[in-house]
Amino acid sequence: MNQDEAAPDLPMPNAALDRALATLPQEIAPQRDLWATIAGRLEPRPDPTVSRRGWLALAASVVCVGFLLLIVRLLQPSAVSGVPPGATLGSTQSAVSPVLDLEAAPFGRGVVLDAAYVQAHRDLSAQLRSRLARLPPQTRRTVEENLAVMRHAAMQINTALEQQPGDPLLEELLLKAYQDELTVMSTVYELTRTDADAVLGNRRLEQL
Amino acid sequence: MTGTSDDDLQRARQRLEEQRLVEAAAGGSTAAFEVLYRLHAGRVHGLCRRMTQHRETAEDCTQDTFLQAWRALPGFQNRSAFGTWLHTIAVNTVLARRRRLAPHETQTQSLDEAASLIADSAAHDPAAARDLESAIATLPPGARDVLVLVAIYGYAHEEAARMLGIAVGTSKAQLHRARHLLATRLAYEGVSA
């Protein structure tokens, strides 16, 4: 259309149009569940043996599934949820210690942690610290006490692991302790939104 | 779309969790891959849908994207975000299909298809979405591709250009053209500031 090129001032300001575009949904659920078709066509991997690192990744992904299912539920309410079949962490797995990168352990001696985990932990801690500073003292105390409880729990498990290296129960408890701490930090962060109202509401509580 | 602290937090968590899942899926776990599918299918399908403006094609595109991702997963280096990597595959899938077909087939914009896209995305915000979606459906493919990637999915021009195989300058020009056309068409339909 020639009139497009020759159009004078835009009738709708770009800022409003951009906002409208930005609020269009990025997610559009397919009309039918496509997973069944996809699953039927996934070629099996040539090497079935899972490496030591692979086992930990699988174990960690299984442990993470619960939190991710929460994300899935929020993103796609119609998604099917469920722990992947055959994914129970059993004590029959070979002993693996979470040694994936060299980094000072926040939880105590004898444990080195995956760099990605450490980074996520660092990010979360920083986010949470600035958020907590704005909350009423009682809430802040509760959160800090409980995070300390979790760190102490992980340290206890670590100490036990030093006495019984490779103990499957302890490794399982330790893995879950790490995941739990991240989960709790992000839950607290989500529940204490930097919503202006929430902040101001808490300010009111502090002054009483 | 703007990066709030909550988005940053969600992203940090997802980076870690996704890395675990990608490793497991690369090692052969279809269960881990299904979780990745559940996390990303909506956005991948949304992208395919908006670029192709055709329901069945978008479903094929979505399936092909995940199948290709499964094959290529062992080589995924984590340099880019997993979602971006999936979208790159999706865009390639759409463009490859376009190149294969005769030009007139891809330019057909049936009213039924536009209407169904509007219906599928309208749950989000019916009033705004209906007008905007129908206007986007009428855009020529080149302009629409850039508009979808940059203005809806938030990619920078450099990334969108790389995904579409065009120059950055072309991407910016196409976006300008898309917004110009949208503004004109929406005004024509009675929407004003």
Add this chain to the structure above:
Amino acid sequence: MNKPFTQQNTAGAMTKKSFNPSPSTLALAVLLMISSASGAGTPIDRTVAIDPLGTVDVSNVAGSVTVTGWERNEVAISGTLGKGVERLDVNTDGKATRIKVVLPSNAMNVEDTVLKIQVPRKSSLAVNTVSADVTVRDLTASQRLQTVSGDVTTQIAAEAAELRTVSGDIEVTGSGPRGVLEIASVSGDIRAMRVAGEVNVTNVSGDMLLGLGAVSRSRIRTTSGDVTMAAALDPGARVDIEGTSSDIKYVSVGPEGGQFDLATFSGDVISCLGPRAGQTDRSGRGSSLQFSHGRASARVRIKSLSGDINVCDK
């Protein structure tokens, strides 16, 4: 014809945007603003027609939120707007309704707001508060109730429910049918009775009292809180309970029983079931016990670091 409505951007500030819907638009944007500029606690009395299968989003800071389901296709809001509150926003497009207590930018002395809300019984509900207690009754669709320090009390039907607090207590009662229940707290006490289906509960230091029926899958995680759980399991169910210093008591109800895998590193395992009933199994590596009870197609795993594990059928 301008229909202005107020929209909140991600940073929390309010912006006004004018939007002319085209003639083909079917959605209706309605803005109801209640001002409390007078400063006194203002009574609330609003009613809006909405879709019976829509979503209702409620946001309050301090005070209380009580949501009750009813048969009308309306949202009715009563209660008292706290002195100093700027206004109560009620927005709906017919399907999605938002009710939000808005504080002024300079909130010095803002008092509690009591919200009493009646919504269509099948509405999906989301409630967010800071310290306001949340009570929900007679709703049959999904719920997401979140507070920082408010208590949460609700009844659930056979749908998805997500209840989260930092330090508030949580009490949820089911009516029997299966749903998906996610409960997370940091230090709140958690009490769930007659819930069934998939039940996942996490906290750090509060205590849990869980009475579950027809469980298909349950994941219980705590660090130092104690857990008392009675469950009637589905065939093939999976139950995982883990704590660090928590004492965990599990009561097996019904014919299914299960294959039990119990282990504590330095605590005691005491079971009145299984072949070594009554004996505490202790080895150099801590206490563990594995046995089958009942039909035993389900699996119950209970792990602790230093807490005791107690399993019985009563």
